[in-house]
Amino acid sequence: xxxxxxxxxxxxxxxxxxxxxxxxxxxxxxxxxxxxxxxxxxxxxxxxxxxxxxxxxxxxxxxxxxxxxxxxxxxxxxxxxxxxxxxxxxxxxxxxxxxxxxxxxxxxxxxxx
Amino acid sequence: xxxxxxxxxxxxxxxxxxxxxxxxxxxxxxxxxxxxxxxxxxxxxxxxxxxxxxxxxxxxxxxxxxxxxxxxxxxxxxxxxxxxxxxxxxxxxxxxxxxxxxxxxxxxxxxxxxxxx
Numbered sequence: 001x002x003x004x005x006x007x008x009x010x011x012x013x014x015x016x017x018x019x020x021x022x023x024x025x026x027x028x029x030x031x032x033x034x035x036x037x038x039x040x041x042x043x044x045x046x047x048x049x050x051x052x053x054x055x056x057x058x059x060x061x062x063x064x065x066x067x068x069x070x071x072x073x074x075x076x077x078x079x080x081x082x083x084x085x086x087x088x089x090x091x092x093x094x095x096x097x098x099x100x101x102x103x104x105x106x107x108x109x110x111x112x113x
Numbered sequence: 114x115x116x117x118x119x120x121x122x123x124x125x126x127x128x129x130x131x132x133x134x135x136x137x138x139x140x141x142x143x144x145x146x147x148x149x150x151x152x153x154x155x156x157x158x159x160x161x162x163x164x165x166x167x168x169x170x171x172x173x174x175x176x177x178x179x180x181x182x183x184x185x186x187x188x189x190x191x192x193x194x195x196x197x198x199x200x201x202x203x204x205x206x207x208x209x210x211x212x213x214x215x216x217x218x219x220x221x222x223x224x225x226x227x228x229x230x
Binding site for chain 1: 119
């Protein structure tokens with residue numbers, strides 16, 4: 001069964017305290033792994049797409065990496081404005097663009113000043 | 114780029130009435146759009162996949178006669194909640210995948226908060 005698991009469920013950091021969020025996946029194939037950020041009461045905001053093991057993407061304080069079984073979202077020197085829920089999703093490798101993404105349940109990140 | 118809008122952003126309606134929510138891709142065309150529902154502090158729950166010019170594909174357990182989806186153009190999909198009841202109160206979010214570019218990213222709208230009284 002295709003599955004995406006995110007950990008931890010919640011993470012509290014002090015401002016400047018770097019850490020990583022994990023997204024492990026089990027799918028028959030992989031046509032892309034996606035990271036999103038969601039603020040309360042808003043729709044998810046697209047961050048990154050990773051396609052193959054070894055690929056890395058960066059945006060400001062965020063860096064996403066991908067292996068054959070998991071992805072990490074590294075947050076370097078976070079600021080309070082990085083507080084949000086981070087969602088991971090995978091395209092399971094069949095069906096093309098009409099197929100749904102499989103989402104994890106998210107990691108709620110709180111960065112305290 | 115890749116902006117998706119939703120209208121309205123919030124709506125309050127009385128039990129038994131119908132509500133229509135619009136989802137528009139503003140700067141790209143989308144053959145496929147998706148409708149999600151999200152309960153407080155929970156992840157996204159896919160309701161249906163909307164395909165331009167054809168019938169929507171509903172997820173198991175989603176009543177197709179209650180949640181009517183129309184994808185009339187490459188930039189517009191609508192979700193109509195018919196005969197709404199308080200249990201339909203939720204946060205509804207749409208997303209769209211660009212027709213061109215070859216990727217599978219979904220770009221999300223800002224969401225619509227529906228409250229049924």
